[in-house]
Amino acid sequence: MVGAKNLIPDAGKIARGSAVLWRAEGGGMPDRSIWTPLLPRQLFVRLQLPFLLGVTLLSVAMLIAVPELERSAELWLGLVVVAVASALFLSPRQTWMHTGWIVVIPVLDIVSIAFVRTALLPYLPSVGLLSLVPFAWIAYRFGWPGLALILVSGIVIAGLPFLLGGRPVTTLLALVNVLTLPFIATGLSVAIHLGSRNFEMRRRMSEEATARLRTALEQSHEAELLLRSVFDTVSGAVAYYNARNELVLANATAAKMVDVVGFRLDVPPYAGPDALMADRKTRIPLERQIIPRALRGEIIANHIEWLGRPGSQIAIMASSRRVHRDDGTLLGTVIAAYDVTELVEAIEVREEFLTTVSHELRTPLTSIIGYTEEIVDVLGEDAKRLGIDSWLATILRNTDTLLDRVSELLTVADSQVQLEVREVDVASIIGRAVEPFTVLAGRAGIELRTDVSADLLIEADPTRLAQVVENLVGNATKFTGRGGLVTVSARRRSDEELSISVADTGIGMTADVRRRVFDRFYRAQVVRDDAIQGIGVGMSIVKKIVDAHGGEIAIESAPGLGTTVTVVLPTRSGTSPAPSAEAVASA
Secondary structure, rough: OOOOHHHOOOHHHHHHOOOOOEEEEEOOOOOOOOOOOOOHHOOOOOOOHHHHHHHHHHHHHHHHHHHHHHOHHHHHHHHHHHHHHHHHHHOOOOHHHHHHHHHHHHHHHHHHHHHHHHOOOOOOOHHHHHHHHHHHHHHHHHHHHHHHHHHHHHHHHHHHHHHOOOOOOOOHHHHHHHHHHHHHHHHHHHHHHHHHHHHHHHHHHHHHHHHHHHHHHHHHHHHHHHHHHHHHHHOOEEEEEOOOOOOOEOHHHHHHHHHHOOOOOOOOOOOOOOEEOOOOOOOOOOHHHHHHHHHHOOOOOOOOEOOOOOOOOEEEEEEEEEEEEEEEEEEEEEEEEEOOOHHHHHHHHHHHHHHHHHHHHHHHHHHHHHHHHHHHHHHHHHHHHOHHHHHHHHHHHHHHHHHHHHHHHHHHOOOOOOOOEEEEHHHHHHHHHHHHHHHHHHHHEEEEEEOOOOOEEEEEEEEHHHHHHHHHHHHHOOOOOOOOEEEEEEEEOOOEEEEEEEEEEOOOOOHHHHHOOOOOOOOOOHHHHHHOOOOOOOOHHHHHHHHHHOOEEEEEEEOOOOOOEEEEEEOOOOOOOOOOOOOOOOO
């Protein structure tokens, strides 16, 4: 079985199928700018060294080709200046190179090329192009002030031969020779400067974007840590599959749970042979197990299954939900399951206890009732003469009440209500069910009304339907004080449905009581405080009978404002649903 560690991927894998998040080794992106100022040695290698080699090689080549250049003081002076400029990179303290004083080096390079060009101009007029290297350096580093320096330097380089040769710039041709180089160099430098500004702007934008991305990645990493902690902390099993039905994330509990069944969470078909239905007997086909159903898009809510082989089985309650993006695109499927073995076994023990106790009580009660009735028959008028007739009547009345309670317990213990359906008249059923309460309501000072439409035919179990009405009317009269009103009404809602309502003006219910009113053996605090008789199973029996008929039940109530219980039933009977495996039996 794959270990839990393998089922908890890194942050990048968590987002497979949606958005891939990159996280650099070591926990994030390096905390530095993408572009940093060049170090002095980098400046030398990238700018000064190419210029030095160009000037030196070109000068050596010209000395070989034109030997008389050995006597040119301008050439040697230019070589000395470029050597001095290059030697500055050897200074022990180079912090000044990170300031504006670095301009000294390209200025010295410009002086050097001015003297070299003066010496080589008659033989190689294009030697002035070497000045583009320091010009580009200045244009990139010093902006608009540097452009003014480039213009002046270009004029100096072009005019130096005229100045040293004693030739005045008097002709148009001489003026063009002086101005061509500075204007061309300045134009190129302007282009370089504008390009560098655009580059700087984009660099800042990129660094800002990088900072935002770094923050987002740090937040994503924190979210990943939080998600891992939550997954490992919860007691339930949780698994997440992407839109391609591939496992993205699962916790250790999920890995252990599916190991009992005999399959892996990350290997299709995501199902195994040891999965049983809620009855603990029926084997579930692979395609009908929880994960395959969820990945096909079924919404699962509180589904109960037994996992594992006999002797080591566990009961789980599972749910699933599909996750979509804002535009409706499927993002993935989340499946959660909890080990409810102890709860289910406790419910089974309770049901067995109820059934056993109810049967054990019914037998002696039946015997007591039978022998008591026999005593009444044998004594006849002698019972009255002996003064025990009222005692015997009390015994019979209380044993009948106790037998009714036992019957209620048996009804509650039944996993499924058995119905004997036939066509019946609702009005007659309500009439017979309400009749016994008329006298009781009158004695308690409660007005009991019926408002039932005629010809309300329905396919139902008459005994069970009467039991519903009796329970509802009994509760209404029990919780309504003297001077109150209880109304029983029945109406046809449509050709397919009719409703039965019991409304009272009694004490009403709080929201918490309404939420638990159908729980077996639940009795509200006010009922216990007032010592009102009952064992708290009447409404659960009503709910079970209504569900068996395929109907619905609703309660409207508020403290001090009375209660209205409405039962909606289909007029035509369908197949009674089997006990649901989607929820644990009510506690």
